[in-house]
Each structure stands twice: as structure tokens, then as C-alpha cells.
Amino acid sequence: MTLEPIVFFDLVIATVVLAATLGVLVVSYVKTLEKFKILQETRLTWQKKESDIESEAHKKAVLILQEARSKATKIISEASASQDLLKKTFEEQLKAASLDQAKKLETISEDFLKAYQTTLADLKGNNIKTVSNISKDIEDSTKSELEDFKEILRKETFASQKIVEGKIEEDYKIVEKELETYKAERLKKIEEEIYNIIQNVSKEVLGKTLSLQEHEQLVIDALEKAKKEGAL
Amino acid sequence: MIYSDILSNIKTSENSRELLSEIDLLLEGLFKTQDGFEAKLNSISAINSEKLRIAFIKNNISSNKEMIKEYLNLLKVELQKLKTLKLSLAFDASEHTIDNLFVWVIQNLGSGIILDIKKDKTILAGAIIEYEGKYEDLSLRKRLEEVFVTKRDQILNIHVTQNRHSGEKFCNAERTPESFRLIFNI
Numbered sequence: 001m002t003l004e005p006i007v008f009f010d011l012v013i014a015t016v017v018l019a020a021t022l023g024v025l026v027v028s029y030v031k032t033l034e035k036f037k038i039l040q041e042t043r044l045t046w047q048k049k050e051s052d053i054e055s056e057a058h059k060k061a062v063l064i065l066q067e068a069r070s071k072a073t074k075i076i077s078e079a080s081a082s083q084d085l086l087k088k089t090f091e092e093q094l095k096a097a098s099l100d101q102a103k104k105l106e107t108i109s110e111d112f113l114k115a116y117q118t119t120l121a122d123l124k125g126n127n128i129k130t131v132s133n134i135s136k137d138i139e140d141s142t143k144s145e146l147e148d149f150k151e152i153l154r155k156e157t158f159a160s161q162k163i164v165e166g167k168i169e170e171d172y173k174i175v176e177k178e179l180e181t182y183k184a185e186r187l188k189k190i191e192e193e194i195y196n197i198i199q200n201v202s203k204e205v206l207g208k209t210l211s212l213q214e215h216e217q218l219v220i221d222a223l224e225k226a227k228k229e230g231a232l
Numbered sequence: 233m234i235y236s237d238i239l240s241n242i243k244t245s246e247n248s249r250e251l252l253s254e255i256d257l258l259l260e261g262l263f264k265t266q267d268g269f270e271a272k273l274n275s276i277s278a279i280n281s282e283k284l285r286i287a288f289i290k291n292n293i294s295s296n297k298e299m300i301k302e303y304l305n306l307l308k309v310e311l312q313k314l315k316t317l318k319l320s321l322a323f324d325a326s327e328h329t330i331d332n333l334f335v336w337v338i339q340n341l342g343s344g345i346i347l348d349i350k351k352d353k354t355i356l357a358g359a360i361i362e363y364e365g366k367y368e369d370l371s372l373r374k375r376l377e378e379v380f381v382t383k384r385d386q387i388l389n390i391h392v393t394q395n396r397h398s399g400e401k402f403c404n405a406e407r408t409p410e411s412f413r414l415i416f417n418i
């Protein structure tokens with residue numbers, strides 16, 4: 001087998017081009033790897049820095065908290081001590097004031113008792129005199145009023161007797177008049193009843209004793225009378 | 233046309249009402265069939281039937297239904313024209329009484345008047361008469377009432393004297409202030 005020269009040159013040219021391309025690619029890859037390595041190193045450096053900063057901040061925070069806690073403990077202990085002192089002082093002052101007031105009250109009570117006893121003694125003396133006088137006044141007044149009452153009662157009794165007598169006379173006249181009226185009414189009513197009875201009996205008797213011919217004749221008579229009077 | 237034969241037989245308002253309803257019955261059956269009219273004529277009261285037959289013959293209208301119709305309608309009008317004399321009597325009026333009263337009416341007041349009679353026992357006897365808007369109470373009850381009113385004192389003087397004396401005796405017994413005090417407890 002033999003190759004044509006043109007084909008052989010073409011193959012050579014193609015192989016050269018491919019080799020050149022491969023070489024470019026290899027160079028490019030190596031450069032990229034170097035860049036990646038640099039970036040990797042930079043990242044590790046930053047991570048280390050970040051970790052250092054974080055640990056340092058943590059340490060500072062712990063220190064601040066410890067300091068604050070110690071200060072708070074100190075303040076609380078100081079406040080407790082002040083409260084105890086204040087309470088003690090107050091109790092002492094209250095005790096002193098109570099004792100003072102008790103003494104004063106005792107003094108005032110004694111004064112009042114003395115004054116009350118004095119006033120009571122005075123009133124007792126005065127009341128005995130007053131009651132004695134009132135009893136006498138009441139006795140005199142009662143005697144006088146009793147006399148007046150007897151007199152009024154005598155007069156009232158006399159007047160009442162007159163009034164009652166007058167009233168009896170008046171009632172008597174009224175009743176007498178009513179009786180007269182009642183008597184007249186009753187007599188009038190009796191008269192009416194008798195009149196009605198007589199009238200009814202007359203009607204019954206006259207109506208039933210007529211014969212048919214007499215009835216007919218009375219009707220004819222009525223017609224004659226009506227004609228004569230112009231009703232027909 | 234002649235109606236007098238039929239109208240002379242109508243004495244009361246009851247007779248008139250009866251004949252009017254019979255005429256309506258005849259008019260209703262007049263144009264149905266010949267037998268139908270005959271049947272209706274036979275179904276009404278015998279006396280009215282007979283009077284009508286005679287009237288049809290006298291007026292020469294027996295075979296003419298239109299003429300019969302006209303006659304019956306005019307008869308109704310004549311019946312409605314009759315005047316009414318109302319009488320209230322104390323007894324049941326018999327046929328004889330009605331005849332007598334009707335004769336009196338014809339003789340004294342003329343024809344064309346019928347009687348409307350009703351019974352009212354309370355009038356006792358006589359009659360209450362109503363005619364053409366006029367009213368006349370000529371009953372025995374009315375007469376008696378008038379007598380009892382006009383002679384009231386006379387009647388009472390006879391019957392009450394004894395009662396009056398006994399009443400006065402009762403009323404005058406023991407009426408003094410002392411007796412009142414005791415009675416009314418004052």
C-alpha cells in the first residue's frame with residue numbers, strides 16, 4: 001500500500017496543528033492550577049483570621065459578664081446592710097415615741113377624771129333641787145288642770161245632752177215624714193193593684209161570655225162606627 | 233175582558249195570594265203542550281179552575297194561547313189593584329163570618345176591596361180596623377180601658393175604703409220620741 005504525497009502532507013499538517021493545540025491546552029491548564037492554588041491559600045488564611053477574631057470576642061464577653069456579676073453582688077450586699085440599719089433605727093424611735101405618748105395619755109386621763117368627779121358632784125346637788133321644784137310645779141299644775149277638766153266636762157256633757165236631744169227630735173221628725181211618705185206610697189200601690197185586678201177580671205169575664213154571633217155583631221158595629229167616623 | 237166573575241170570588245188577602253201563585257203556575261205551563269196547560273189547570277184549586285174555564289169561554293179565548301196569556305197577566309194586575317181592609321178580631325173568623333163581613337164591605341164600601349183578617353185575643357171583642365193608612369181601635373179592650381180611666385175614682389172608692397182604714401190604724405200606733413229611742417237604740 002502506498003500513500004499519495006498530498007495525503008501524506010495533509011496528515012503531517014494535521015498532526016502538527018493538533019500537537020500545537022495540545023500544547024496550548026497544557027499550558028493553559030497549568031496556569032489555571034496555579035491560580036486555584038493561590039486562591040485556596042488565601043481562603044485558608046481568611047478562615048484562620050476569622051476564627052481568631054471570634055475566640056478573642058468570646059474571651060472579652062466572658063470578662064465583661066464576670067465583672068458585671070461581681071458589681072451586682074456588691075450592690076446587693078450593700079443594700080441589704082442599709083435596710084437592716086434603717087429597720088433597727090425605726091424600731092428604736094417608735095419605741096421611744098410610744099413610751100412618751102403613754103405617759104402623756106396617763107396624765108390627761110387623770111385630769112379628766114378629776115374634772116368629771118367635780119362636775120358630777122355639782123350636777124347631783126343641782127338636780128336634787130330641780131327635781132324637788134318640778135314635783136311641786138307638777139302637783140300645782142295637775143290640780144289646776146283637773147279643776148279645768150271637771151268644768152269643761154260638765155259643760156260638754158250638758159251641751160252633748162242638748163245636741164243628742166235635738167238630734168233625736170230631728171230624727172224623729174225625719175222618720176215620721178218618711179213613714180208618712182211610705183204609707184202614702186203603699187196605699188197608692190195597693191190602689192193600683194186593686195184597680196188592675198178589677199180591670200183584668202172585667203176583661204176576662206166580658207171577653208169569655210160573648211157568643212160568636214155577639215162577637216160578629218160587635219165587629220159589624222165597629223165597622224159601622226168606623227164608617228160613620230170617616231175611617232172607612 | 234171580563235174579570236168580575238173571578239174577582240168577586242176573592243174575599244181575603246189569602247185568596248188573592250193563592251190565585252196569584254196559581255196564575256204563575258198556569259203561565260209557566262201555557263206554551264209547553266196542550267196537555268201540559270190542562271194538567272196545570274186541573275192541579276190548581278177547583279173553584280179557581282172552574283171560574284177560569286168559564287172566563288176563557290165567555291171571553292172566547294179558550295183556543296188562543298196568546299190571548300190566555302194576556303188575560304192571565306191582566307188578571308194579575310187587577311188582583312194587585314185590590315184594596316185591603318185589615319181587621320184584628322178576638323176570635324177565629326169562620327167562612328160564614330168572612331162571608332158576612334165581605335157582604336157588609338160590598339154593600340157599604342163597594343167592590344174592589346179584600347179583607348186581611350188576623351186574630352188577637354187581647355182585644356176581647358170588637359175590632360181594630362186599618363184602611364188606607366187610617367187606624368181605628370174599636371175593641372172592647374180599648375173601651376174598658378177608657379171606662380176604667382174615666383171612672384177610676386168611683387171604682388177605687390168602693391174597694392179601697394176598708395184597706396185604707398186598716399192601714400191608718402197600723403201606721404198611727406205608738407209613734408213617740410221615746411219609742412224611737414228604744415227602737416233605734418239612741
